Amino acid sequence: MLAGGVGAARLLAGLVQVLPPSEVTAVVNTGDDLIMHGLYIAPDLDTVTYTLAGANNPETGWGLVGETWQAMGSLDRYGGDTWFNLGDVDLGTHLYRTGRLASGAGLAAVTAEVAAGWGLESTLLPMTEDRVVTKVTLADDGGLGNEVDFQEYFVRLRHDVPVSSVRFDGAEASLPGPGVLEAIAGADLVVVAPSNPIVSIGPLLAVPGIADAIRARRDDTVAVSPIIAGAALKGPADRLMRELGHEVSVGGVARMYRDITSCLIIDSVDTDLAGAVEAEGMACVITDTVMSSPEVATDLARTVLKQTRE
Amino acid sequence: MLAGGVGAARLLAGLVQVLPPSEVTAVVNTGDDLIMHGLYIAPDLDTVTYTLAGANNPETGWGLVGETWQAMGSLDRYGGDTWFNLGDVDLGTHLYRTGRLASGAGLAAVTAEVAAGWGLESTLLPMTEDRVVTKVTLADDGGLGNEVDFQEYFVRLRHDVPVSSVRFDGAEASLPGPGVLEAIAGADLVVVAPSNPIVSIGPLLAVPGIADAIRARRDDTVAVSPIIAGAALKGPADRLMRELGHEVSVGGVARMYRDITSCLIIDSVDTDLAGAVEAEGMACVITDTVMSSPEVATDLARTVLKQTRE
Numbered sequence: 356m357l358a359g360g361v362g363a364a365r366l367l368a369g370l371v372q373v374l375p376p377s378e379v380t381a382v383v384n385t386g387d388d389l390i391m392h393g394l395y396i397a398p399d400l401d402t403v404t405y406t407l408a409g410a411n412n413p414e415t416g417w418g419l420v421g422e423t424w425q426a427m428g429s430l431d432r433y434g435g436d437t438w439f440n441l442g443d444v445d446l447g448t449h450l451y452r453t454g455r456l457a458s459g460a461g462l463a464a465v466t467a468e469v470a471a472g473w474g475l476e477s478t479l480l481p482m483t484e485d486r487v488v489t490k491v492t493l494a495d496d497g498g499l500g501n502e503v504d505f506q507e508y509f510v511r512l513r514h515d516v517p518v519s520s521v522r523f524d525g526a527e528a529s530l531p532g533p534g535v536l537e538a539i540a541g542a543d544l545v546v547v548a549p550s551n552p553i554v555s556i557g558p559l560l561a562v563p564g565i566a567d568a569i570r571a572r573r574d575d576t577v578a579v580s581p582i583i584a585g586a587a588l589k590g591p592a593d594r595l596m597r598e599l600g601h602e603v604s605v606g607g608v609a610r611m612y613r614d615i616t617s618c619l620i621i622d623s624v625d626t627d628l629a630g631a632v633e634a635e636g637m638a639c640v641i642t643d644t645v646m647s648s649p650e651v652a653t654d655l656a657r658t659v660l661k662q663t664r665e
Numbered sequence: 666m667l668a669g670g671v672g673a674a675r676l677l678a679g680l681v682q683v684l685p686p687s688e689v690t691a692v693v694n695t696g697d698d699l700i701m702h703g704l705y706i707a708p709d710l711d712t713v714t715y716t717l718a719g720a721n722n723p724e725t726g727w728g729l730v731g732e733t734w735q736a737m738g739s740l741d742r743y744g745g746d747t748w749f750n751l752g753d754v755d756l757g758t759h760l761y762r763t764g765r766l767a768s769g770a771g772l773a774a775v776t777a778e779v780a781a782g783w784g785l786e787s788t789l790l791p792m793t794e795d796r797v798v799t800k801v802t803l804a805d806d807g808g809l810g811n812e813v814d815f816q817e818y819f820v821r822l823r824h825d826v827p828v829s830s831v832r833f834d835g836a837e838a839s840l841p842g843p844g845v846l847e848a849i850a851g852a853d854l855v856v857v858a859p860s861n862p863i864v865s866i867g868p869l870l871a872v873p874g875i876a877d878a879i880r881a882r883r884d885d886t887v888a889v890s891p892i893i894a895g896a897a898l899k900g901p902a903d904r905l906m907r908e909l910g911h912e913v914s915v916g917g918v919a920r921m922y923r924d925i926t927s928c929l930i931i932d933s934v935d936t937d938l939a940g941a942v943e944a945e946g947m948a949c950v951i952t953d954t955v956m957s958s959p960e961v962a963t964d965l966a967r968t969v970l971k972q973t974r975e
Contacts, residue, residue, distance in 0.1 A: 393703045393763035425733050429757020433782040435764060443753040447739020453703035454745060472743040 356546040357569070358383045359555025360399040361416045361589060362581060362646070363548030364406035366659070367477070369652030370546075371407065373660060376476040380538045382565075384550070385462070385481045386489035386523055386558030387505045391439055392430075394449040395456055398506070399555070400466055400481060401448060408473035416589065419444050438511045463533045480538060482559045485529035489554055492520040494598070505554060514591035518598050521553055526561035531568075539568040544663040547578035549644065551592040552611050553599060560615070569615045577618040577662040579644055579655070580608045584624045588645065605639075606631030613637055618662050620644060620655075638662075666856040667879070668693045669865025670709040671726045671899060672891060672956070673858030674716035676969070677787070679962030681717065683970060686786040690848045692875075694860070695772070695791045696799035696833055696868030697815045701749055702740075704759040705766055708816070709865070710776055710791060711758060718783035726899065729754050748821045773843045790848060792869045795839035799864055802830040804908070815864060824901035828908050831863055836871035841878075849878040854973040857888035859954060861902040862921050863909060870925070879925045887928040887972040889954055889965070890918045894934045898955065915949075916941030923947055928972050930954060930965075 356367060358381040370379050381403055388397045398417070405411040405419055412420045422442035431437050441449065448469060455465045462484045470479050489505035494517035508514055539545055550556055560566040569576055585603050587593040593603045601607045605621040609632040612619065618638040621628065622645060632639035640662065646652040666677060668691040680689050691713055698707045708727070715721040715729055722730045732752035741747050751759065758779060765775045772794045780789050799815035804827035818824055849855055860866055870876040879886055895913050897903040903913045911917045915931040919942040922929065928948040931938065932955060942949035950972065956962040 391764065392760035393705070393767055394760070395703070423733060423735050423753065425753035426736065426757040426760060429754045430761050432757070433761040433778055435757070435761040441760075443733065443735035443756070444739045446753070446756060447736040447742070447745070450702035450704070450736060450751075451740050451743040451745040454701065457703055468743055 356381045356548050357550075357556055357559050358399065358403055358548045359550025360384075360387075360402040361406075363399075363550045363555070364403045364411070365646040365652045366546070366548055366579065366656060367403060368406050368409075368649065369646070369654075369656035370659070371477060372649070372653045373656050376407075377478075380478040380480060380534075380542070382480045382482055382532075382535050382538060382559060384555050384558050385483060386487050386554065387509070388486075388488075389439070389504060389506050391436070391441075393453070394446075395453045396439075396441070396449050397452065397462075397466075397481070400469075400479060401445065403479060404470055404473055404475065407470075407475050407477060410473065418442050439506055461533070478534070478538070480534050481532045482535060482565065483529040483532050483562050485525060487526045487529050487558055487562065488524040489558055490522050490524050491518055491554075492522075493517065494519040509554075509591070514594065518595055521557065521595070521599065523558045523561040526558065527563065529562050531562055531564045536564055536568050539565070539572060542572070542575070544660065545569055545572050545576040546659055547576065547612060547616055549579040549581040551581060551587070551590055551595065552601075552608060553592070553595045566615060573615055574617050575664060576616040577620060577640075577659060578608070578612045578616045579620045579659065580605045580622070580625075582608050583622040583644060604628060604631065606635070609635040609637050609639075620658060620662075666691045666858050667860075667866055667869050668709065668713055668858045669860025670694075670697075670712040671716075673709075673860045673865070674713045674721070675956040675962045676856070676858055676889065676966060677713060678716050678719075678959065679956070679964075679966030680969070681787060682959070682963045683966050686717075687788075689787040690790060690844075690852070691787065692790050692792055692842075692845050692848060692869060694865050694868050695793060696797050696864065697819070698796075698798075699749070699814060699816050701746070701751075703763070704756075705763045706749075706751070706759050707762065707772075707776075707791070710779075710789060711755065713789060714780055714783055714785065717780075717785050717787060720783065728752050749816055771843070788844070788848070790844050791842045792845060792875065793839040793842050793872050795835060797836045797839050797868055797872065798834040799868055800832050800834050801828055801864075802832075803827065804829040819864075819901070824904065828905055831867065831905070831909065833868045833871040836868065837873065839872050841872050841874045846874055846878050849875070849882060852882070852885070854970065855879055855882050855886040856969055857886065857922060857926055859889040859891040861891060861897070861900055861905065862911075862918060863902070863905045876925060883925055884927050885974060886926040887930060887950075887969060888918070888922045888926045889930045889969065890915045890932070890935075892918050893932040893954060914938060914941065916945070919945040919947050919949075930968060930972075
């Protein structure tokens with residue numbers, strides 16, 4: 356699975372209910388990663404890890420259940436930056452990752468160690484071990500400068516400002532992470548998660564080699580639409596698509612993915628738009644895609660797996 | 666006050682009971698500072714800050730009262746290094762300091778900001794803003810190599826191994842921190858805290874300019890002996906002194922400090938050794954120096970201040 360954060364994590368949690376977890380590999384976006392207070396923070400990798408471990412906070416969609424916030428309270432005492440909330444348990448992950456990276460370990464190895472710490476049997480691969488940073492250009496300078504890092508846009512500005520462009524700094528010179536191309540080439544089925552096409556899947560496709568690898572598997576690649584009834588369930592996918600000139604519909608999603616996938620799974624509320632998907636040269640599968648419970652996620656995972664060619 | 670950690674912090678807490686806190690300046694050892702998990706940690710600065718704020722943990726002598734350990738628990742899940750215990754609230758301090766240093770602030774400015782965060786009116790000055798690292802050579806290679814950083818010796822090995830030498834890496838090229846020389850030159854009284862002479866006061870004296878500045882104020886400098894009845898109350902001062910060829914007694918302390926101080930305050934249990942102190946050319950003052958309660962610390966602070974010349 357090509358994975359961003361919350362939506363991908365929920366579908367992965369469904370997949371490991373219907374497949375042996377060891378047969379599931381996620382290639383995860385690292386364009387959102389940030390260095391803050393000296394720590395290397397990988398939000399999408401952590402969301403996927405914590406969710407597969409059953410340790411995620413289902414209310415917030417990010418972070419850990421039973422989390423505490425002592426360090427943030429202390430940081431606040433000094434007037435430090437607290438807009439990116441870091442829970443105490445979560446901090447342990449960032450401390451470990453940062454320490455390991457500083458000692459020369461690669462992000463892929465550290466990701467595997469963190470996953471093993473939670474007892475995960477699935478494989479989580481960072482899309483790259485190079486630094487690729489999603490940069491968002493704001494239509495109006497919001498006081499932070501015209502171009503901001505993704506988390507400043509997403510968290511600090513609550514993605515509540517117009518965007519004029521998005522780029523993936525460092526992507527051109529980056530290499531796919533260890534195992535990424537092999538995982539795509541060897542998969543029975545490649546799944547594009549219902550993640551934000553622009554800022555979650557976009558960075559993966561910007562790493563040279565990954566889009567080509569998926570294109571070569573187009574007949575075995577299925578995407579789940581993150582757009583339902585013309586809107587995103589969560590986050591700024593709809594707004595970003597509109598602002599960057601895409602049609603905010605399952606047809607618009609099909610147009611973005613038609614080169615890399617042969618099938619789009621859409622929600623039943625969009626049944627009457629199946630023709631628009633097929634008009635892009637893709638098969639269209641209709642099912643419930645709103646993963647409001649683990650059961651729906653498991654059912655969606657089953658539908659996804661049914662697209663595997665014999 | 667030339668200050669290390671716990672002993673200095675207790676005497677400072679006594680001093681601010683008998684003086685306006687704003688009239689107290691501590692020049693604090695940074696030779697123990699370490700970078701761990703990507704964070705810059707300054708144990709002596711933090712011990713002094715937390716103690717003056719009344720927020721220190723009186724049982725451990727380090728860290729904060731009411732501290733929690735969630736991040737360490739998480740780090741332990743991954744098999745990370747947990748020998749240097751970092752509480753969650755304490756972590757907020759390290760996050761703040763590390764972030765500010767990364768953004769280009771100096772350690773002196775950050776130290777002042779942290780002190781202000783706790784409402785301190787006293788001035789805390791790092792001995793230097795340059796990186797000076799106390800290195801301990803072990804008599805026997807304990808599996809970590811012959812030379813280790815101070816905290817590895819002090820915490821990881823529980824200072825329970827023989828030492829053959831100590832050096833202050835980077836000291837030769839270091840500059841005194843902003844305000845340090847001025848504080849020494851302008852003080853009514855310079856106090857050498859009852860800290861470890863070798864690894865707490867030693868680094869301060871190794872920063873070029875500081876020892877000279879104190880020597881110029883020798884008549885106005887008083888030390889409190891960290892050795893009582895031939896032993897250190899806490900930590901490895903006695904053991905280190907012995908292993909590095911010093912006599913473990915108030916006379917031995919007097920010999921180490923005779924060039925920079927004109928007076929040594931010793932505990933009443935060492936009354937019969939006053940002559941040995943005076944033989945080094947120093948005045949000897951006898952009082953209770955075991956700061957087992959804030960009251961004893963305040964009384965000791967009063968005795969220290971009495972040494973101020975009119």
